[in-house]
Amino acid sequence: MSKKYTIEIPESAMKKTGFTANEQLELNVNHNEITIRPSRVTDQLPKIRLYWYILPALVLTIVFFAFCRNQHMKTVPITGDYSIAYGSMLLSLVSGLLVFVITFIVTKLQNNGPTRNIYWRSLPVITIAYGLIIAFSFSAFFWLLEKLFTDARFDIYTSTTFVFVIIAAINYLTINLALTLSSAIITNLLTIMIIGGMLFSMLTNSTRDWWKYNFSFLGTSQNSANLQFNVTLIFSGLLMMALVDYLFVNLQQKYPGIKTQLLRWLLYGEAACIAAIGLFPNDPKFHVLHDRISMWLVYIMLILIVAIRWILPEVTRQFLVTSYVIGAVMGAEYIVFKLANYLSLTAFELIEFALSFSWLLLLLQNIENLAQYGEQLFLVKIKNNSTEDETLVGTEKQPQDEAKR
Template sequence: MVKKYKIEIPAAALRDTDLEPGDKLSLSVSHKQFNIRPANVIDQLPQINIWLYTVPALLAMVIFFVYTRSQAIRQIALNGKDYSIANGATLLGMICGLVIFTITAIWTKIHRTGPTKELYWRNLPTIVIATGLILVFSLYAAFWLLWRMFMDASFDIYTSSVMIFIIIAVINYVMINLAMTLTTSVITNLLTIMIIGGMVFSILTNSSRDWWKHNFSFLGTAENSANFQFNVTLIFSGVLMMTLVDYLFVNLQKRFLGKKILVLRWLLYGLSVCIASIGLFPNDPQFHVLHDRISMWLVYIILILIATVRWLLPAVTKQFLVLSYVMGAIMGAEYIIFKLTDYLSLTAFELLEFGLAFSWILLLLQNIENLSRFGHNLFIVTVEDD
């Protein structure tokens, strides 16, 4: 005989859903957790009409075809400085993808059909710009890899136009899906991709292959041809992080009140400002002193956060505390080794410190995200015998 149990779902938990009494739900067990959702799971997935991403792609293909035809170009290179599939796809893809992303995000927010309903209007411009930068980085890296694989490849105007259509259609689909599923975890992933992608992009496109013999900040100086990409990445990474903190803490403060939460919030705002300011004031002669001071403020804020996270972060876990102190100790040991010995170069020291600090910040944001997500949407239920 199968033993049955009963779970009562509070009315408040159904407030933001389309469920009615008597509707069937499906229950799954994963990692000792119950996941309850509507029985027809496919209805919960984003439904994207094929015309929404193919029609704009078709329009972009026509523009590409007409323009190249007007320039009397018959053979188009896969990659190149002037007319190429890479340049056409990057320009048209960025414009088309961002327009579709923005329209979809606004539509879903107004009609409250997705996670964007919890975003604030002030957050949207930053997310759009960050998404555009990530799209450019991704397209550049993809075409750079294809160029290395198919050196000097070129195609006729018709084949090139079809390739543009396929690329733009894929970009449009991804951007629509992204706008329909935009959550705090997605924004955190955007922040990660943006910082790492921007760094890799700057390293690939910089004019000096010996940049690592100087220091990490060299990528943002006027001596590097890709300094604009590097600095813009830092500026918008800081702004995107501030947007994420703003989004997270509004929900977090619905459950946790007090001055400690405010202190944590403003320390993270300060961290975001420092990241953006390092890109705004690169390590050029006119900004050298200010750049160094901002970098030190960044280090001080991270150290303060690591030292005080036990008291500032609600419901902090023992594992996170131990990991925080270990990472802080490693960062301190690296600083001592760098100052007292010649074992670490300046670039190696900066990269190691950046890697540890950035990893810890992501872990902290992940902990805050979990508290924020479950804070005001957490309901206590009791399992009873039927």
């Protein structure tokens, strides 16, 4: 007989789910994780009405069609000034961001979604960051299409259909984002924002040998893509501030005190330095200030790594070991860079950035787990019922044996 187990779920967790005691649920096992969820897939998805994303897409598609007819365009190119790429990107940004803001405000006022734990001041930052990600994604996607289908053009009706589908898809993704917004999603936006923006700047800049100078060269006036690079850093810093705001709403309620406040303000300082590096690029007039801010960024990172044992509540030994190893590698790399010619300045900056950003993501993940405990994370117990089953089977056999006698 196979063993059976019982999972004891706290009452506070059951109240948050809305499940009933005898409701049939689905248990999903994925590697070392167990997920209990509604048996119907539709119950797990946000309830998004069709007209929420179709109606704005239809209105803006009519605007696109009317513009093309007014310009007497019988065919529309994929890329260019008056193209499918430009029209869909512009209209998707207008529609997507408007829908996102409306959905955010409605759920915030109704206090029935994840936005209730997000400050109002974070709305502009998250909105602009999401808009920049849409713009970068569109630019990369249509740049690839241009390479695959050079000089391709479509008739006005086919082009309008393409634009409608793209706007509707962006609207749906945007509404879904607003209804499921969480610290994990904001962290993903931050990661995509930084890595995607930097890669986009590297690919689109006019100076192919930029790496012979330094990493900050991407933000200087000598680089044609300096605006994308600097804007990426500015809003990455602001987005990190919004993420810290969101995480510390619950964290400071559970762990009040000067240590938690110190951790919060050090993270604010780190985010401010990231934004300031983009605000003051490494041009001659800002060179000294740019270098000072870059050093402050390093100093704050080192203070965080050294002090994390005391300022992060319930810090684990594994995270401490990881922090000290990363700090040691960063220090060793700095020594090698200063005393030898083994590493170029660009290589040094890229490695330092990769290590520090990876550690920051780990830190934010640890803070997220602490903040969610008691809100979205709960302790449960698993009991082995096999002994009880054997006892029950034994007692059931006795009447049968007596009947045979």
